[in-house]
Amino acid sequence: MLVATKYPGRLAEVRVHEGDAVKPGEVVARLTSDEIAAKLEAARAAVSAARAQRERAAAAGAQANKDAARYSDLLARGSVDRYHTEQMQLAAVSARTQLEQSEQQIRQAQAMEREAGSVLKELNLLAPAAWCCG
Numbered sequence: 001m002l003v004a005t006k007y008p009g010r011l012a013e014v015r016v017h018e019g020d021a022v023k024p025g026e027v028v029a030r031l032t033s034d035e036i037a038a039k040l041e042a043a044r045a046a047v048s049a050a051r052a053q054r055e056r057a058a059a060a061g062a063q064a065n066k067d068a069a070r071y072s073d074l075l076a077r078g079s080v081d082r083y084h085t086e087q088m089q090l091a092a093v094s095a096r097t098q099l100e101q102s103e104q105q106i107r108q109a110q111a112m113e114r115e116a117g118s119v120l121k122e123l124n125l126l127a128p129a130a131w132c133c134g
Contacts, residue, residue, distance in 0.1 A: 009033040009123050022127040031123040040116035046109035054102040061095035068092040 009031030016028045071088040074080040 005031060005125065006122055007031075007033060007036065007119055009036070019132065021132050022130060024127055024129050026127045027124045028127050029125040031125065033120075033123060036116060036119050036123070040113065040120060043109055043113035043116050047106060047113055050102055050105040050109050054099065054106060057095065057099040057102045061092070061099050064088070064092040064095040 010033070011029060012032035013030040014028070015030070016022055016026075022028060068085075068088040068091065071080055071085040075082060075085040
């Protein structure tokens with residue numbers, strides 16, 4: 001039988017033996033690829049790191065928003081100058097931008113994770129039709 005795969009790999013498991021009946025779509029063998037597995041692990045680590053960054057950005061953003069609101073109130077009372085109030089408002093805007101960037105990084109890392117996971121699934125060799133080995 002001729003076998004061709006989209007991705008290179010090492011034969012990890014043969015699930016059928018001579019004389020076994022095979023159904024269409026049944027996994028008959030499985031390849032493994034250290035490179036693709038490493039890409040999947042790297043993508044999972046990137047997702048975790050991006051989520052941690054998002055949490056830090058969200059906390060910083062919450063604090064920056066509080067500071068901006070507090071300075072706006074102090075400006076209205078004449079307790080601080082406009083320059084420092086604007087600095088706090090800019091810090092809040094910057095924090096929102098960082099949060100948006102971290103959310104984009106999460107989406108990118110999740111896409112990499114899905115792609116690597118999809119490639120790993122393609123390392124399963126499926127029977128194209130019903131047949132009997134032998």
